[in-house]
Amino acid sequence: MSPTPTLSRREVLAAASAVGLLRCAARSHLKPTAPARSAVVLGAGLAGLVAAFELMKSGFDVHVLETNAQPGGRIRTIRDPFPDGLYVEAGATHVVGDPDLLALFSELNVGLFEPARRRWPKRVLFKRGQRSVVNAGEAIPEEDPPLREDEASLDFNGMLEKYFGTAKDHDPRNPDWSGPEFSRLDGLTAEQLLLERGASEGFRQMVESSFCPSGSLKTMSGLALMREALNLQLEIGWDSVKRVVGGADTLPRALAQRLGERVILGATARRIEQGERGATVTFTRKGEMHQLSARHIVCALPGTLVPQLEMDPVLPAAQLQAFSSINAVSVVQVYAATKTRYWNARGESGNAETDLPVGLIRDESALQEATAGILGAHPNGAESRRLSSLADEVRHREVIDAMERVHPGLEDQLLSVHSVCWDNEPTIRGAFAWLGVGQLTQQQPLLRRPHGAIVFAGxxxxxxxxxxxxxxxxxxxxxxxxVTREAMLKAQ
Ligand SMILES: Cc1cc2nc3c(=O)[nH]c(=O)nc-3n(C[C@H](O)[C@H](O)[C@H](O)COP(=O)(O)OP(=O)(O)OC[C@H]3O[C@@H](n4cnc5c(N)ncnc54)[C@H](O)[C@@H]3O)c2cc1C
Known part of the structure; x- marks a missing residue:
């Protein structure tokens, strides 16, 4: 994959010369003063870019340091290895109808569309070593334990309300989860919470496979699962899941374009040294050391990487421990580019449910016009972790062999194979965080707590x-x- 250019040549040169000036300041050993209304943002993922964009609009002098050659972080659209102008979303794909998020798309003029998938007459399953094809709409014998009658009579939202309460009573966006009852629920595993509330085995299995981020009710906090369920209720109420026109990375690219030369790509933050009224960030770029000083530092790196940043003064021990104990979901995607979508000629969509280690298989190209196609494999967390540890060729061979069993004919059609292992990405380290027992009430407040001039986003x-x-x-x-801290400093 090669980086997508996001800044014009002029902007890159301007950014480079700005950095050059700072390097001179660093060399002269002058402690750079931090002017009022200045900020350095670490990381140009969505959180960092939005923070910088908002601060810029509020009149702050802001710079963004991003270690990669392109902005976006886990919003990553991959185009290069694929034929016919096809692309895949390796990270963020679906835009949930959160009103603030939709407003951001609209402010940046980034288009969204409702995915309308074509219906195919055949459905492919691969279970217990057997490929089977059923007519669309045909009932498939249930494998999971059934829901109890009182559960089966409810719709999905009703089931969520029954066991987790309602989002109206506790808005999941409210960060306050304090109090003895929430602490008690956070001390339970998700499984204990559901057993305590009388959920059937069928319901517990449904939750585990459909929205338990850790993949196991035994490891996740009961309260964190409840927050997931309350979030789901809100999102079902918003009733719209969209995709980004032209690929999800259009959003970070639009933000980076608005920020212009304030975004410095290829810049890896290494150290933050705080003074009385600000801080200095030391970063490396093209093998050289540079410094930038500002009143405020927005640390928008993945939380798993915060412990790698040198800080002076160091983070309090409890806060460092909180960052060091973030759990990350393992995600691997393996993509097979094909000459044609030969599965469509058989009346099949290309999507297949399997009990093979490769998990779900999807036609990633279904929403795009082209002759060529892309099949994607989406293994579960445990399998992703194992596949991440293999060499590319070994991982690819294993996945293609499995895909061949599900969609026979793949070997003849195969153009190339590409995979993304989010665990192995040194600038990300894991796909997204999940909360173990006790972490929502004890760890989360520490992950949000400012450390002097440093605030934490993500x-x-x-x-x-x-x-x-x-x-x-x-x-x-x-x-x-x-903004509050700036006002406080001004008043002093
Ligand atoms: C497989 C997958 C599927 C997803 N699907 C969806 C979905 O369908 N819908 C949805 O809404 N969300 C989805 N997400 C989640 C979404 O992508 C993230 O929530 C969001 O992009 C996170 O943004 P962030 O800014 O918090 O972090 P990140 O995107 O991780 O940004 C952190 C940035 O910091 C940079 N960085 C790291 N170290 C340094 C350093 N030392 N110096 C400078 N920069 C550094 C990184 O390169 C990165 O750009 C998905 C994520 C994954 C991985």
Whole structure:
């Protein structure tokens, strides 16, 4: 995959010369003064870009340091290895109808569309070593334990309300989960919570496979699962899941374009040294050390990477421990580019449910016009972790062999194979955070707590880890923190 250019040549040169000036300041050992209304943002994922954009609009002098050659972080549209102009979304794909997120798309003039998938007459299943094809609409024998009658009589929202309460009673966007009852629920596993509330085995299995981010009710906090369920209720109420016209990375590219030369790509933050009224960030770029000083530092790196940043003064031990104990979901996607969508000629959509280690298989090209196609494999968390540890060729061979069994003919049609292992990405380290027992009430407040001039943004410390609207909400929160701190410093 090669980086998508996001800044014009002029902008890149301007940014480089700005950095050059700062390098001179660093060399002369002058402690750069931090002017009022200045901020450095670390990381140009959605949280960092939105924070910088909002601060810029409020009149702050802002710079964004991004280690990668392109902005976007976990919003990543991959185009290069694929034929016929096809692309895949390796990260954020679906835009949930969060009003603030939709407003951002509209402000940036980035288009959204409602995906309308064509219906195909045949459905492919691969279970217990057997490929079967059933007519669309034909009932498939249930494998999971059935829901109890009182559960089966409810719609999905009704089931969520029955066991988790309603989003009207406790808005999941409200960060306050304090109090003895919430602490008690956070001390339970998700399984214990559901057993305590009388959920059937069928319901527990449905939750585990459909919206338990850790993939196991035994590891996740009961309260965190409840927050997931309350979020789902809100999202069902918004009733719209859209896709981004031209690929999801259009959003970070639009933000980076608005920020222009303020975004410095290829810049890796290494150290933050705080003074009385600001801080200095040391970063490396093209093998050289540079420094930038500002009143406020917005740290919008993935939470898993915060412990790698050198800080002076260091983070308090409890806060460092909170960052060090973030759990991350493992996600691997393997994509097979094909000469044609030969599965369509058989009346099949290309999507297949399997009990093979490769998990669900999808036609990633279904919404795009082209002759060529792309099949994607989406293994579950445990399998993703194993596949991530294999060499590319070994992983690809294993997945293509499995896909061949599900969609015979693949070998003859195969053009190329590409995979993304989010665990192995040194600038990300894991797809998204999930909360273990006790972490929502004990860890989360520490992940949001400012450390002097440093505030922390990212989906991991929001009400919705693993979603763009979570990253957005965290960015808005830290902007409010910066504005308040700026006013406080001015008043002193
Ligand atoms: C497989 C997958 C599927 C997803 N699907 C969806 C979906 O369908 N819908 C949805 O809403 N969300 C989805 N998400 C989640 C969404 O992508 C994230 O919530 C969001 O992009 C997170 O943004 P962020 O800014 O918090 O973090 P990130 O995007 O991780 O940004 C952090 C940035 O920091 C940079 N960085 C790291 N170290 C340094 C350093 N030392 N110096 C400078 N920069 C550094 C990184 O390169 C990165 O650009 C998905 C994510 C994944 C992985």
């Amino acid at each position: 989906d991991y410390n929001s009400h919705r880890p693993g979603f763009m609207h979570g990253a957005l909400a965290s960015a808005r929160r830290v902007v409010a923190e910066v």
